[in-house]
Amino acid sequence: EVQLVESGGGLVQPGRSLRLSCAASGFTFDDYAMHWVRQAPGKGLEWVSGISWNSGSIGYADSVKGRFTISRDNAKNSLYLQMNSLRAEDTALYYCAKGQTYDYGGNSFDYWGQGTLVTVSS
Amino acid sequence: SYVLTQPPSVSVAPGQTARITCGGNNIGSKSVHWYQQKPGQAPVLVVYDDSDRPSGIPERFSGSNSGNTATLTISRVEAGDEADYYCQVWDSSEGVFGGGTKLTVL
Numbered sequence: 001e002v003q004l005v006e007s008g009g010g011l012v013q014p015g016r017s018l019r020l021s022c023a024a025s026g027f028t029f030d031d032y033a034m035h036w037v038r039q040a041p042g043k044g045l046e047w048v049s050g051i052s053w054n055s056g057s058i059g060y061a062d063s064v065k066g067r068f069t070i071s072r073d074n075a076k077n078s079l080y081l082q083m084n085s086l087r088a089e090d091t092a093l094y095y096c097a098k099g100q101t102y103d104y105g106g107n108s109f110d111y112w113g114q115g116t117l118v119t120v121s122s
Numbered sequence: 123s124y125v126l127t128q129p130p131s132v133s134v135a136p137g138q139t140a141r142i143t144c145g146g147n148n149i150g151s152k153s154v155h156w157y158q159q160k161p162g163q164a165p166v167l168v169v170y171d172d173s174d175r176p177s178g179i180p181e182r183f184s185g186s187n188s189g190n191t192a193t194l195t196i197s198r199v200e201a202g203d204e205a206d207y208y209c210q211v212w213d214s215s216e217g218v219f220g221g222g223t224k225l226t227v228l
Contacts, residue, residue: 035217037165037217044208044219044220044221044222045157045159045165045208045210045219045222046219047210047217047218047219050217059215059216059217061216062123062216095164100170105212105217106153106212107153107155107170107212108155108167108170108210109155109167109210110167112164112165112166113164114164115164
């Protein structure tokens with residue numbers, strides 16, 4: 001059974017940093033792309049970032065480019081999101097999602113975690 | 123940036139057919155994926171690559187895509203289908219979601 005468990009969320013002041021983690025199990029982690037998708041309270045889904053199986057291809061939404069960094073450790077079956085210079089508009093539930101294939105673009109998100117909440121507020 | 127337009131809400135009686143549209147410029151040239159999200163839960167993939175269903179998704183869920191509109195069709199709607207539905211595509215290596223449609227089962 002595929003399981004994705006996010007952690008690292010919390011309350012942080014504007015301008016500060018936070019690192020999210022996603023622990024994956026139930027599938028061969030290094031065969032698949034991985035993604036972060038967020039959802040602001042009461043709002044829709046927003047793709048944040050994606051990374052290919054070997055970290056060779058990485059992409060970001062314009063809203064986070066230059067502030068967020070995605071990475072993965074295939075030896076630890078883990079995905080990460082380093083979030084710097086956080087803003088109030090980054091407040092959201094952050095989901096870790098598995099890509100359907102090895103490349104991060106073009107495919108669906110076929111499994112999702114339950115999310116970790118990030119609140120940016122002074 | 124690429125924009126996907128969904129109706130905010132669709133209502134349907136049990137047993138009837140619900141159609142949820144997703145509009146985008148020449149969306150027919152892209153692969154469209156659909157997600158169902160129930161309150162307090164993570165999204166679930168219900169249709170991928172325009173019209174394919176993941177294992178475990180009922181045949182009542184189907185999809186089509188042509189021209190400027192993709193459509194998710196839910197046949198014989200049940201109370202348990204009440205949820206938010208999102209379409210999603212890739213454009214210039216960025217993931218794009220529609221704004222979501224709330225399906226209400228009357």
